[in-house]
Amino acid sequence: MAVNELEVRRSSASVLGFLGGARKLPTVSKYIDTSTCIGCKACEIACQEWNDLPEVATVQAGSYQTLPDLHAGYWNLIRFNEMEHGDTLVWLMRKDQCMHCEDPGCLEACPAPGAIVQYANGIVDVNPDKCIGCAYCASGCPFNVPKFAEKTGKMQKCTLCVDRSRVGLEPACVKSCPTGCLHFGTKDDMLSLAKGRVAQLKATGFAQAAVYDPPGVGGTAVVTVLAHGDHPEWYGLPKDPQVPLGVKLWKGFLRPLGFLAVLGAVVGAFGHHLYHGNKGHVDPGPRDPDETGTAA
């Protein structure tokens, strides 16, 4: 969803790396309090409606969850997790969508210039005009978010309603939430809101309550409050998400090294020729009587 009015901070497959910086915009953020989510799925419907996404057939897998996983046409999914905690059953609901990482693995892995951008306000977005559908972004994402759309051959995911947020509106999911477990604002505001809620949870018996803002990806523009903060995996969240080591190794080391190796081969071949000249230029003989012409 390329939005030209927003300055791009970072772009995929950019030779020079960082762009932008002319405007200073605060990073926007979505606050999700998993402890007050009631699993009503209003956000799922709001997302479908605002983004004009097609209907996706639901999959019944023994819980209230709409689909087993995010989908190219379903960018917002409440995950219903049932965990046995001590002698009680905990029923955890978490709104899953793109986390809009500060250091996005998808953008890092993407080979198509401008196909994934990070706007000045921190939103990470796929530009379908530039996307080549290679799914490298899915390989770079520690949250398994970008999905391939069979119909368009492009990758699709939550845009954090960039078309709404750039004109000062909250994302559709936040607008629709009836319990107030979703909020939208600057990252700083959302973090302080989350910290306040964590303090409340701790005071009411959830000693391990925590804010999920993983430093491994530079923090995320989705700030999640977890009552069981010591067990993000109970919510289907990775404990310490990182841009995969293989992706970093490939882009940061192997590719530049490969570039130098190929360049070195070309320079080496030229150098060899300058230094050694032609092989066979001087005929060592002995020459056969019926040989005519030269080696070349």
Place this chain on the structure above:
Amino acid sequence: MSSVKRQIGFDEAAFDARTAENVVVGGEIVRHRLSSRVIHWTVANTFFLCLLTGLPIWTPVFGWLGNLFGGLSVCRILHPYFGVAFFLASLTMFVHWSREMKMTREERGWVGPRLLAYLRDAENHEKIGKYNGGQKVFFYTSFLASLGLLASGIVGWFPLSFPQGVRIAAIIVHDVTFVLFLVSIVFHIYLATTAEPGTFNAMTRGTVSKAWARIHHPKWYRELLGNGKR
């Protein structure tokens, strides 16, 4: 051959090179018959198609190459098909030449020191037959590379069918194999053209001069012409 054909400038060596190999025709020796050359150039051309569609995906520095095919999205679609064609051609080449490329124990030194000695013109050529050890090593490594590129390329072609870890490993294998292969291709092209005049002809017209054979492949030369009798 009829004398009429001779009179009108019939190219006997080129005619013979359609089917015969390792035969002396006048002052020339047929080194690669037509089928060998067609197979080689099929491998080469499918390789270049892969290279031109792959480089812009490899790095944005070569993004402009994508325009040759109608953009990066088209490259992403075409590259796997070119890749499969390249592999099939490589496989054909492997079968076609594998009998001639059997390595002797003594030739294994070409993997390291003898290759370097060869590049320094310090290698003793006396025992070199139709193919030297370096050519044989390149023959095997290029087939291995085509296998590695195929296996990792299939993962990249159908990424949704493989788990994330496999996909990342495939990207790295594809990348590293491609770079090593390209480096060896640069030297292959260099050695077959500027470095050793007369060599390129073996893969176009199919023939080399007797002097070329005597200088670069003395054992092969002796096999064809006898020990200096002719």
